[in-house]
Amino acid sequence: MFWVLYKSRMQSLFTAMFSVARSKKKLSPAAYVGIAALVIYVFGSLMFSNIAMFSAVGEQLIMAGMASTYFALIGLLLLGLGFFGSIFVAQVQLFQARDNDLLLSMPIKPKTILASRIAMIITLVYIYQLIFVVPALFVYFKVAGMEIVNSLIFLILCFILPLFTVSISSLGGWAAAAASARMKNSRVISVLMVLLFIGGYMFISTRMNYYMQLIIQKGETIVQGLKKVFFPMYLFAEASASGNILYALIFIAFCVLVFLRVSSLIARRFLKITTLEQNAYKKKYKAKEIKARGKSSALFKKDLDYFTNTIGYLLNTGLGSVLMLLFAGVTVFGGDSFKNEMFAALGDNFSMIAAMGIGFCAAMNIVTAPSVSLESKFLDIIKSLPVSSMDVLLSKLKLHLVVSQPFIFVSALVCSFGFKLSFTEFLLSLAFPAIINFMLGISGLLINLRFPKFDWINETLVVKQSLSTFLAIFTGIGACLLPVLAFMLLSDYAEVNLILLISCALYAIVGIVLYRVLKTWGVKVYESY
16 A cells, blocks of 8 residues: 555656646657656756856865865755755645545555655655765766765765655654644745745855855865764765765664654654644634625636635745845845856846846746646636636736736836836836746646646645646746847847847737637637546
């Protein structure tokens, strides 16, 4: 039964994105090849960028005889990213999954259910780690040569490390689930926690060069500090750098013991944790007058309520609005030296920088990409209402625009002060992200209509692991990269503002064409479900 449950979880994450439950349609072999090529391209790009990042620090550390510092940094990076990448998954999958009641009502041991979910989370952490472990090992081979024993120990420890990572993330998910069940504003607090993490991550990213130099200068101090503060990571670093088998065995024993202890603790409390809803905060009912709404207003209110009350949907598809404000804040408070370093590739073409920066952030808002899939449980009810299919689709597009367009305007206004833009440059920096956001909102709907995911267990699987959201994100990135490429190729022949104006015109035309496709093909496909 464990393997059946584990396979079901993994299929819901990966395999289910290639099928449509209602129509039983499957992608063509050519589509599979295209998706595989895209996945390989994305993973390859991430690995190459990590090779560049690790080379900047690793070459100097390893050549200076501080390989232990290099491996300590890799270990801390894997631990940190694995923890923050799995804590919210642990909260949802272990303690707040929608199918908890169904599975617990079957003749399945709760420990088996828990074990299958923990195994799924560990698998996800392995995937996260792969993007960093392979580049880290490549840089080590490149500088230190083929140190087989050291490299083998490093790989084994990286294989064991997720046991500790998932242990602490499971405890964090347990605490978050327990707190959210008893707090009045648990959703707001969850959002704030994620935003604080993202803000901290962006702050560190923008000062990466400074931290790299600091690490190189104080490498030995870092390792000695780990020895006093976090001894297991010191063992990880020393075992990987020197091939110390004893240190490796101690680290492995530590991770396994922590994992077994935490798993045993959660297993004993699993039923109590998953039934916390009975103690949940209950909102007092207040009688109030109900007002009739128009069809369009009622549909939009329904979509807005669902968006704001579903944390996974809100955070993963509306994050671009926060990023826009952060980007605009950098242009005002970042300082001239910081801005010159950050935007060196585009020089002093500030209208292009403002338009592209806001545009890239706006492209992260993919509200429409999972919107049709998320209604699979209620699709028959919605289609039975006296509203047209186009009205239903337009309400989702309206939600996308409401989530993005006000932030685009505010960000463009702030950037106009930060970069001291003229009125014409301000209009261009506002028009480009606004138009591309409109175009991407429609394209996200069309992509979701073509690649819906109706057989999901919870919303997180639709928002984070579906093919439509994956394609929507990279469609937005590609659309924003084209004007940058045009600028690099044509900057000697055309003014930057002219390139932006032409880009706005072309994307406006594309948006109009896609709108026509939505009214015809999109409505037809929606009605076929």
